[in-house]
Amino acid sequence: MEDHPTPSEAARALHDVDERKKQAIDSTRRPRWIDVVFGLAIFAMLASHDFLSEEAARYPVLIVDVLVVVYSLLLRTRRGAAILGQPTRVRRDGISRRFTACSIAVLVAAILIATLPPLLGVRVLIGVPYWHTIVGAVLGLVLIFLGRALQNGMNALAYGGNRGKRGALDGQF
């Protein structure tokens, strides 16, 4: 490319900028072992309600809370992320609003599903023996076996932060 790129060279360069941004977002894929650890932790946390006393069942919950906090803190530092197998930290302004909105919607839905039925007196699984264990197994297996697919879907939503805005580094024209 010379000092004055032709329109086709410019278009190609803009396309490359856009593709590189997607590549950076894709780099946030978690290693499989993290999904396995969290899947097992969620299973242990829920199953403990069926097999341990009320008092003892608090500890697995506490352990999962600590795991989540430590994981989040490690991801914020270069060395911590390297330990977790994350080679990059994606900038917030590179993530689309669609992704943020979906994340919040999923979070709110999860909270509502967990809190509303007991508050309304609806006890869907109360008669099912070992239902905590069953729910824990389902959630754990989903995370372990479908975690990668779920993250790919989330990453696809994350493409396109600042897209179309003036000066956006997205190669849109």
Added chain:
Amino acid sequence: MDNSDVDPLLLDPTRLSIVSLLAATDWAEFGWVRDAVSLSDSALSKQVTNLSGQGYVEVEKGYVGKRPRTWLNLTPAGRDALRSHVEALQRIVTQAQRTGEAHTASGGQPPPSKSRP
């Protein structure tokens, strides 16, 4: 055609790729950037030296356990340079599209000649 914001350093496709990757991140590991742009260690080092010489990229070295690691990040100057460069490229493409549309609207009459400098 106004190409005044086209950054000569970023006209190189490899350097543009490196800067574009870093633009979407707060930081990235050297090894990941190397694999992403399919370069050797030495070739990426050379490009990073060029970019850091212009103040576009910062390099931080450290250890994770006993293994040495290098992280790269785009400086605010590098981010501004990329933004201006992308805007200039967008202008070039937009102008070409307008010229093409005008050419079509005029029934195929050739547009005023603009030879490449």
